[in-house]
Amino acid sequence: MPDAEGAAKSIAQQRRTEFIGGAKATIPLIIGAIPFGIIFGTLAEPSGLSALGALAMSMFVFAGSGQFIAIGLMAAGAALPVIIATTFVVNLRHMLYAANLVPKVRHLPQRWRIPMAFGLTDETFAAVSNRYMCDDDLTHAHWFYLGSMAAMWGNWQLCTALGVGLGEIFPDMTSWGLDFAMSVTFIGMVVPYLRNTPMWAAVIVAGAMAMATVAMPHKLGLMVAAVSGIAVGLSLHMLKQRKEARQEAAS
Amino acid sequence: MNEVALISGMFLVTFSVRYVLFAVAGKVHFPPWLSTGLGFVPPVVLTAIIVPAVLMPQGELWLSWDNPWLLAGVFAVVVSLVCKDLLTTIVAGMVFFMLLRFGFGL
Numbered sequence: 001m002p003d004a005e006g007a008a009k010s011i012a013q014q015r016r017t018e019f020i021g022g023a024k025a026t027i028p029l030i031i032g033a034i035p036f037g038i039i040f041g042t043l044a045e046p047s048g049l050s051a052l053g054a055l056a057m058s059m060f061v062f063a064g065s066g067q068f069i070a071i072g073l074m075a076a077g078a079a080l081p082v083i084i085a086t087t088f089v090v091n092l093r094h095m096l097y098a099a100n101l102v103p104k105v106r107h108l109p110q111r112w113r114i115p116m117a118f119g120l121t122d123e124t125f126a127a128v129s130n131r132y133m134c135d136d137d138l139t140h141a142h143w144f145y146l147g148s149m150a151a152m153w154g155n156w157q158l159c160t161a162l163g164v165g166l167g168e169i170f171p172d173m174t175s176w177g178l179d180f181a182m183s184v185t186f187i188g189m190v191v192p193y194l195r196n197t198p199m200w201a202a203v204i205v206a207g208a209m210a211m212a213t214v215a216m217p218h219k220l221g222l223m224v225a226a227v228s229g230i231a232v233g234l235s236l237h238m239l240k241q242r243k244e245a246r247q248e249a250a251s
Numbered sequence: 252m253n254e255v256a257l258i259s260g261m262f263l264v265t266f267s268v269r270y271v272l273f274a275v276a277g278k279v280h281f282p283p284w285l286s287t288g289l290g291f292v293p294p295v296v297l298t299a300i301i302v303p304a305v306l307m308p309q310g311e312l313w314l315s316w317d318n319p320w321l322l323a324g325v326f327a328v329v330v331s332l333v334c335k336d337l338l339t340t341i342v343a344g345m346v347f348f349m350l351l352r353f354g355f356g357l
Contacts, residue, residue, distance in 0.1 A: 035341060053254040060262045065293065070261060072300055080257055088264040090296050092289050098272040099286075106276045117270035180320055183304045184327045184344035186297040191331035191340070193294040206295040207302035214303050222299050229295035234288045 015143045022127065022147025029123035030155045036064050037156050039181050040071070041163020046179075047075035051164045058160040062121065062153060065189070066090050072182055078219035086222060097125040104132050104141070112142055119149025198240065202233025319357040323348035 037058070044054035049071055057067055066087045073083045097120055105113050127148045131141055193199050206229030213221025305324035307313060316322065327344030334340070351357045 032337060035338060048252065050254060053258065056254075057258050057261065060258055061265050063261075063265045065297070066261065066265060069296065069300060070257070072304075074252065080252060080260070083257065084260040084264055086296065087261045088268065089292060091265050091268045092292055094265075094269045095272060096286060096289055098269055102272055102276050105273055110274070113273040113276075114270065117273045118266060120269040179304070179308070180323060180348045181341070181345060183301050183320070183324060184341050184348070185337075186301045187324060187327045187344065188331050188337040188340035190294045190297045190301070191328060192335060192337075194332075199291070199294065202291045202295050203298045206298045210299035210302050211306060214307070222296070225299035226292070226296050229299070230288055230291045233291040233295070234284065237287055238284065 011140075014140045018140045018143035019147035019150075022131070022144035022149075023151040024147075025127045025130065025144075026123060026148040026151045029126060030151060033064060033123060033152070033155060034159050036068070036185065037159020038163040038166065039185060040064070040067055041160040041165070042167045043075075043179075043182060044071055044164060045167050047071040049074060051168070054160055054164050055157070058156050061087075062118065062156060063087070063091055063094075064121070064156075068182065068185070073219055073222075075179065076219055078222075079217075082219050082222070086219075089223070089226060094120055094125075097122075101125070101128070101132075104128075104138075108142055116142065116145055116149070119145075119153060121149070121152055123152050124148045198233045198236035201236050202229040205229045205232045317357050319348055319351035322351055322357075 040058070041054055044057075045051060049057070057070070061067055061070075069086055069090055070083050073086060078086075098117065101120075105116060108116075124145065128141075128145045131144045132138065190203065194203065206225045209225035209228045210221060213224045215221075216224070301324070305318075305320040308318070308320040313321070323344055326347045327340055330343045331337075331340040
């Protein structure tokens with residue numbers, strides 16, 4: 001059966017092409033994640049997470065900002081339920097990504113959907129969104145997804161290990177003020193969001209409320225601050241929308 | 252802290268959030284206000300962590316021009332607003348912070 005053999009080979013080739021394409025498309029995004037991984041690994045031990053814990057967290061949790069926030073909270077002495085609840089809240093945005101991708105995974109069996117869900121990071125979402133926007137044959141596009149997440153995951157492990165290693169070599173790094181590395185990283189992540197009034201208001205309210213509630217036990221103030229900021233931002237956003245709708249109706 | 256419990260818990264919530272919609276695939280609809288609200292989550296949570304970290308780096312309110320955390324934090328915000336690049340912001344902010352602490356001994 002030369003024909004069937006040829007077809008099977010071409011499927012394997014298509015899959016490989018997609019997989020490599022996915023990994024390649026993720027490289028620019030991986031470069032952005034490298035400093036995060038290294039800083040995470042370096043800060044883990046000073047924050048109270050063991051080297052093994054840091055590696056295991058990168059392996060199983062695989063969520064950059066969630067992991068960062070977790071060690072930040074550990075360093076500040078937060079209780080375990082608060083850390084887990086914060087991780088949940090911070091990662092809720094991934095549900096938006098998933099909602100967006102549902103039409104693309106609907107036809108796949110659960111054995112595909114489970115690993116794909118595990119690898120649904122900001123970076124892989126960005127890479128696969130571009131792929132899914134192409135008009136060409138999408139039959140094997142889930143291999144592209146797999147390639148993207150494999151590259152992202154592998155790099156994340158490597159960078160965490162590198163950071164942990166650096167932390168071991170320079171154990172007095174904490175006294176260098178590396179806690180500021182986390183703050184400055186977060187600043188660089190927040191500022192690009194500040195593009196409109198509701199977002200500015202949300203962030204200012206959250207910052208002020210975080211200060212006002214700083215004495216609350218187990219860092220619970222973080223939740224209060226976040227909810228306050230979201231409520232203000234969302235209200236302003238809706239007011240703005242209503243105003244725009246009214247202006248449109250008037251014109 | 253029990254690290255096994257911590258990592259298992261974090262794994263569970265992170266994976267559930269990513270998987271739940273894939274599992275039911277398209278039987279649920281997001282109301283628009285919820286999507287917008289979720290969009291506020293990352294910057295708001297991060298800010299709630301940053302502000303106390305730079306205003307009270309040693310556990311007490313330090314609202315003064317000789318607080319290097321605060322100065323370098325403000326500097327990083329300006330750098331980020333101007334050049335809009337994460338890596339530049341991190342490097343410039345860290346260099347400025349180190350300069351203040353070890354160059355000027357703040």
